[in-house]
Amino acid sequence: MLAMTLPAARRKSVGLAYVLWALFGLFGLHRLYLGRNLSAAGMAAITVLSVPLIWSGLGLLGFVTTGTWALADAILIPGMAKALNTPVAAAP
Template sequence: MTLRAPRRKSVGLAYMLWALFGLFGLHRLYLGRTLSAAGMAAITVLSVPLIWSGLGLLGFVTTGTWALADALLIPSMTRELNDPVPGA
């Protein structure tokens, strides 16, 4: 049985997922950050029926701000995943 090296993740694909589905956290799911991806998706989905109340708007502002911050973090998240620190 041979062990395969895990596939390297693409910054370009991460940005494409971010651009299309950023509020749902698909870029985070692609980069192996499943818990935070689930959190973003849950906040976004729960905000839809609450859009006309302050809670819905607050939810979209939260995930929107989170997604904008991720635009700056995607290269480092990808690098961290592709080139883990040896011995750590």
């Protein structure tokens, strides 16, 4: 298989992904930007549902979950961007 790179206009920026992660990491906007739509929706749903449940303890568990997930993403962002930016061409 032959790896090829995308044109500059379609490439995803690791820097922008980190900015989105820093500002909106608990909502998963960095994942949405990097094409991980389902997991981004999951992060956003857990965060939004955790707000009214914060006093019951379930909300705290939700924030710990998305916070840990977001911290793990700090390591995973470059790999996610690379996977999007270098699609593998199909063999003829």
